Amino acid sequence: MELQFSQVTKSFGDLNVIKQFDTTIRNGEIVALVGPSGCGKSTLLHMLAGLQQPTSGTLTAGGASVAKPSPERTLVFQEHALYPWMTLLDNVALALEFQDKPRKTSLAEARKWLSRVKLEGFEDYYPHQVSGGMRQRCALARAFIARPKVLLLDEPFGALDALTRMTLQSVLKDLIEEERPTVVLVTHDVDEALYLADRVMVFSQRPATVLREVELGHIPKTHDLTAFADVRLEVLHLLGIDTDEHTPADSQGETA
Amino acid sequence: MNNSQTTGVASKRAYVAAIAIILFFWQVAAWFLPDFLMPDVPVALQRLWEELNSGEFYEGLGNSMSRLGIGYGAALFFGIILGLVGGTLDMVRSTLKAAIIILQSIPSIAWVPLFLILMGFGNMPIIVVVAIGAFFPTALSVMNATESVEKVHISAARVMGASKMQMLKRVYFPAVTPELITGAQLAFGNAWRALISAEMIVGFSAGLGKSLAYSGEIADMTGVMTNILVIAILAAVIDQVILERIKHRLLRYQYL
Structure with a gap:
């Protein structure tokens, strides 16, 4: 999906963070x-x-304004973005459940993705029980499971x-x-x-x-x-x- | 795991010690005061045993528990809703919170005359007063918790395409649960105090509070102390056994 910034400006109050930014990402x-x-x-x-x-300018994804x-268009955060009250499996499945996929298929798909990031066996662990690296593997699985463009x-x-x-x-x-x-x-x-x-x-x-x-x-x-x-x-x-x-x-x- | 078990044993031991000390001071007072003013502990326990074998006691207990159940249940339900909605609405949040803090400072028992006249003699005024006592701490704790839900948890759900309803159910609600439980335990203390005092004042049909007030009226001090014993035991059982169990169940992830 092509992403295009044209003359994008962003300011928070008086603070100019981005000024007339142009670029195209193929x-x-x-x-x-x-x-x-x-x-x-x-x-x-x-x-x-x-x-x-944006405060001004346009930003499009695949030709449509964002x-x-x-x-x-999914985003992976630095850390702490997994939900501490859910197991790793539920955290990953949630991305599909939020798109109204049935729970059963979501869980099956989540299992598959957890094993793709080498987390099989850790499905029922909570985020605080695993290492930071494992948490980010899980975050990647959660991002990729929805097949983002x-x-x-x-x-x-x-x-x-x-x-x-x-x-x-x-x-x-x-x-x-x-x-x-x-x-x-x-x-x-x-x-x-x-x-x-x-x-x-x-x-x-x-x-x-x-x-x-x-x-x-x-x-x-x-x-x-x-x-x-x-x-x-x-x-x-x-x-x-x-x-x-x-x-x-x-x-x-x-x-x- | 090991650690929480030892602290569990330690807190049980502390409870047993506290009960022993309370009963000891009661007994000391009973030695100094004549029997018609302060009964001996074994005499009150004897009366308690007799009460437990009488039908009248269970009628009163049943009435009190259903008033508590309905009032406290309604307070939790509406408190959670108001807390969640209020916590997400930036515009009204501070005003709402100030209103709750003002209303909360009114002892719930002060509402009895108003509701007694408004609703007439019966169960309703007692239930409403119980609900008022429990509603404010619940709403306030949920609102404060909603306000401080981690931004990244909200952003992550938005990026995954969560609807408003899904966001409330899968993100906000579990995120506020720890504070909600603390609030609910505080609310239970309020509800319990409100229940007993309202029953003592309103005196409608059998109930723990009415039974206590009646014993006082006929100067039956053994009855008074037995009723106080029942009220204390029930509160401790509900708070320390039932509510603590629910807390451990709901926050299981924190104890792993």
């Missing part, structure tokens, strides 16, 4: 938005989800440790390859953006403007991102991280 494209905290990239995502409305949330991810693995994060990135990548939704990913993690995305958009401080767009193309990637070392350094530099501050000799001296 059907099936995977776009990562990276930028400093509070630059408005999450606001872009929430507008795509239909949770917030006025309210729809299961076609657009998958929006708001720093989905931001609260996880580095190792769990990399595992979940692979899980997500596989699911995207199989289901082929259009994906918009908001992240702080440059490596995550490079690993998952076809295109990376680097944002400035508020009001969000695009500093740089990097077309990576849809090529198979592994977590070995050495081929993207130049792009990585450039993006980090744009985000204000001084990448040539430490020479190897320096850092050795520091650790000693």
Whole structure:
């Protein structure tokens, strides 16, 4: 589903978060938005989800104006979005039950999706009984079960440790390859953006403007991102991280 | 699990100790006061045993319990509805809450003359007074809880395409349940006090409060103390056994 921002502005009172933003996200494209905290990239995502409305300008999904949330465009939150009073199975099934699917088929489908994210055996656990990584696997199952045309991810693995994060990135990548939704990913993690995305958009401080767009193309990637070392350094530099501050000799001296 | 079991045993032990202390002080008072002013504990227990074997006692108990059941039940039902609706309506919330706080400060027994004249001598004024006593804490706790339902839980449901009704049933209601139960236990204390005092004043047909008032009128102190004993035991059983059980059942996920 093609997503199009034209002259989208969003302000909260006097605070200009997004100013006359234009971009088109092609059907099936995977776009990562990276930028400093509070630059408005999450606001872009929430507008795509239909949770917030632009102050001015138009935002369309598949040619139709985005006025309210729809299961076609689902959003994965950073964490705590699973319902603590439901088991993992019920949490996933809920996405179908909200679309008035019968409970029995919803549960059967939910079981299938939980096993696709390697959570079989944990169906009857409550979210607080499992690890953060397992909770986010469950959140992915809940997002994918409704077969969304657009998958929006708001720093989905931001609260996880580095190792769990990399595992979940692979899980997500596989699911995207199989289901082929259009994906918009908001992240702080440059490596995550490079690993998952076809295109990376680097944002400035508020009001969000695009500093740089990097077309990576849809090529198979592994977590070995050495081929993207130049792009990585450039993006980090744009985000204000001084990448040539430490020479190897320096850092050795520091650790000693 | 182990932990909650040991605390369960500890709280039972504390209860037994508390009962022993209360009965001890009663008995000490009975030693110092003449029998017609304060009966010995065994004498009151003897009377209690006789009462339990008489039909009259059960008639009174039945009447009181049905008044409590209807009044408290209605208060929970309407309190939950008003709390949920009030909690979601930003416009009226503060005014509604202020109104509840003002009305709540009126002792429920103060309404007796009004409803006695309005509805006539009978069960109704007692039931209404019980309901008033229980309604406000229920409504207030649900409203406060509704206000503080996590934003991400609401957004997640909207993104999954929940209807208003589904949102209320599957998100708001379970989210407010912990506070609702606390409120309902508070409401039970109010309802119980309102029931006994209204029965003492109105004196319509048999009932625990009427029986207590009658014993006082004929200066039957053994009867007075026996009635107080019954009222105390019933309150403790309903609150600590029935309501606590329901709480553990409904909030099972929190105790795992």
